[in-house]
Amino acid sequence: MSRNFLLKLPSKVCSTMAPNIINARFSTSPPKASALPRLPVPPLKITLDRYLRSIKPFVNAEELKVTENLAAKFGSAGGVGEKLQKLLDERAKNTENWLADWWLNTAYLEFRAPVVVFSNPGLVFPRKEISSVKEQLSNASQVIAAALDFKVKLDSNEIAQEKMGPHPLDMSQYFKVLGTCRIPAEKRDKLRLPNDKDPAKHIVVVHNNQFFKVNVYGNHGGPISQGQILGQLKDCIHDSQEVAPPVGILTSEHRDNWAKAHKILSQSPQNKAVLDAIETCLFLVCIDGPPSPDERAAPNQFTSAALKMTHGGGSRGNSANRWFDKTIQVRKNQNLKKLQG
Missing domain, CATH: 1.10.287 (Helix Hairpins)
Known part of the structure; x- marks a missing residue:
């Protein structure tokens, strides 16, 4: 298959899509990092x-x-x-924090081992019984809607100020959780942070290794309804019955190897547009296929789920149905038993 088509990404655009959304701003809360005490240097x-x-x-x-x-x-x-x-x-x-840049670069961006297992965490939601695929997608739409609701509260400065005793803490990381992506580069990776002047209005849904851009904000400036989100998820599943080339698994590679592959992929204008959509999206929703025999036979289902959250199960599992460079990706499995994220 030609490289030009490796990252085919259909766009699911809701009719209520509009160019304006709420911008993230600091008001009276939380305080800017520059207003907080600086990290002291030990003698x-x-x-x-x-x-x-x-x-x-x-x-x-x-x-x-x-x-x-x-x-x-x-x-x-x-x-x-x-x-x-x-x-x-x-x-x-x-500087606001004399250690922050050194720590970010040395401990993370310059670390050349794969992000999978070595740096990326994963967590499992509490067990939830699901009786049908329809309920699966409904549950996934609830998670998406809740995340978007949190984004609105964040943008409106409605998140309570975190404190250590009476002292306010820096909350700037909250504004980097949604929409941030790690970009592979030789020797040192880069971070692609949210653009306040052109904020993201979409998520990316991944099914059968196919990536769908799903717009989740309406012409009223806020998120679309859970019902509309559910409709978009159904369309994504309907349009991705065939398994696509496993491009997503490249994000689990050694960082220098992935950087070289990323550079090659970016040479195609079509691939470049797809990479932009993935890297700027608020978060990913990974809809996995049926569990493997090993996963079904696992004595501890929560341990098995945690492993799938951490690495996706490898090349024979769902590791290609991921984009491990994204800060947030939610996984929905198809064993009709639980939802992980």
């Missing part, structure tokens, strides 16, 4: 003491003594440690 002596305590379980007495001498030299007056500490203090004065 050099405290940092070195913590370092020495942390290595004690892993070294013998001789190695510990050598390390203590090196730490003492590093932290001496006029030494390298003191000079670096001054640079760190200066960085803290000029």
